[in-house]
Amino acid sequence: MCDSIVFSLFSDLHWREGDWASCEARLDAIVDRAVRSGAEFAIHCGDFCHDVAAARAMIAKYAAAPLPTWHVMGNHEFECSQSLGEVLAAFSMPRDYYSFDVRGFRFVALDDNFHHGDGGALKHYADESAWAKCHQEEVVLPPDQLEFLREAVASAPGPVCVFSHSSFLLPPESGGVANGREVIRAADSARAGRPVLFCNGHYHRNELVVRGGMAFFDVNSAASLTWVDGEHHAYPPEIMAKCPTSSHSFLNSHPLSAIVRMTMDGDVEIEGMRGGYFCGVDPEALGFDTADRAGRHVDTDILSAKFSLRQPSRLP
Numbered sequence: 001m002c003d004s005i006v007f008s009l010f011s012d013l014h015w016r017e018g019d020w021a022s023c024e025a026r027l028d029a030i031v032d033r034a035v036r037s038g039a040e041f042a043i044h045c046g047d048f049c050h051d052v053a054a055a056r057a058m059i060a061k062y063a064a065a066p067l068p069t070w071h072v073m074g075n076h077e078f079e080c081s082q083s084l085g086e087v088l089a090a091f092s093m094p095r096d097y098y099s100f101d102v103r104g105f106r107f108v109a110l111d112d113n114f115h116h117g118d119g120g121a122l123k124h125y126a127d128e129s130a131w132a133k134c135h136q137e138e139v140v141l142p143p144d145q146l147e148f149l150r151e152a153v154a155s156a157p158g159p160v161c162v163f164s165h166s167s168f169l170l171p172p173e174s175g176g177v178a179n180g181r182e183v184i185r186a187a188d189s190a191r192a193g194r195p196v197l198f199c200n201g202h203y204h205r206n207e208l209v210v211r212g213g214m215a216f217f218d219v220n221s222a223a224s225l226t227w228v229d230g231e232h233h234a235y236p237p238e239i240m241a242k243c244p245t246s247s248h249s250f251l252n253s254h255p256l257s258a259i260v261r262m263t264m265d266g267d268v269e270i271e272g273m274r275g276g277y278f279c280g281v282d283p284e285a286l287g288f289d290t291a292d293r294a295g296r297h298v299d300t301d302i303l304s305a306k307f308s309l310r311q312p313s314r315l316p
């Protein structure tokens with residue numbers, strides 16, 4: 001049995017109708033890189049698109065890739081949809097959270113798009129307004145998924161990778177999952193020495209935190225650097241005319257993805273990618289403050305790193 005695995009990881013492609021970010025070509029490039037790198041599957045950490053009905057051709061393209069492809073639920077998937085079921089059907093997914101094994105490695109995908117509604121009951125953002133979906137004020141992993149994760153880690157035949165849209169490591173006041181600390185503790189108490197790699201998207205930032213036997217990889221967007229509330233007209237008019245939202249967006253010049261290699265012993269190698277400013281336009285040079293709620297500024301790359309998850313945990 002081969003004792004290592006390679007997979008392709010990307011996030012936040014953000015295809016929308018009237019796409020000006022060339023998301024189709026970006027997806028082609030990501031898949032090509034995955035195949036060239038010997039990836040056994042590709043997975044994204046959410047925000048594949050803004051409207052699953054309009055994105056039918058993109059979703060089909062991803063499904064038809066010459067390797068298995070997986071979706072993780074981002075908040076924007078639901079933006080133009082009325083229900084979780086509508087999005088699941090569009091993605092041909094039986095459930096919004098799941099796990100699968102490949103030759104002794106376990107992969108777990110979670111859906112953290114929940115919040116406490118009026119009266120305190122947990123509600124899925126699919127049932128909320130488009131505004132609420134786009135501006136999630138609270139993100140919670142529900143108890144059934146917490147138990148699912150605990151069981152998936154405890155019964156894993158080897159190393160575990162956990163994919164979500166939001167971060168369990170970032171504190172809630174910085175936009176992280178409200179019960180993220182509880183999620184991390186559950187995984188740590190269940191892992192019994194197994195390496196665990198958490199991967200998330202959502203923030204369009206580029207960060208890796210390694211804490212003993214667990215690591216937390218914040219995966220940068222494959223297309224978008226950032227969204228700004230103010231307007232800009234920095235790209236050529238013929239480009240901006242293609243999409244009314246382009247005056248609020250800044251793009252990466254490159255289709256970012258990561259190739260992740262992991263051994264059964266917990267040695268991990270992330271092969272990242274250099275990006276850049278589309279048309280040379282840097283939002284901070286134009287005076288936009290790009291700091292996210294954690295104070296992290298726009299970054300055009302996905303980092304490369306080599307690290308070991310063989311050690312016992314040192315929890316945050």
Ligand SMILES: [Fe+2]
Pocket residue numbers: 046047074075076165201202203
């Ligand atoms: Fe998001």
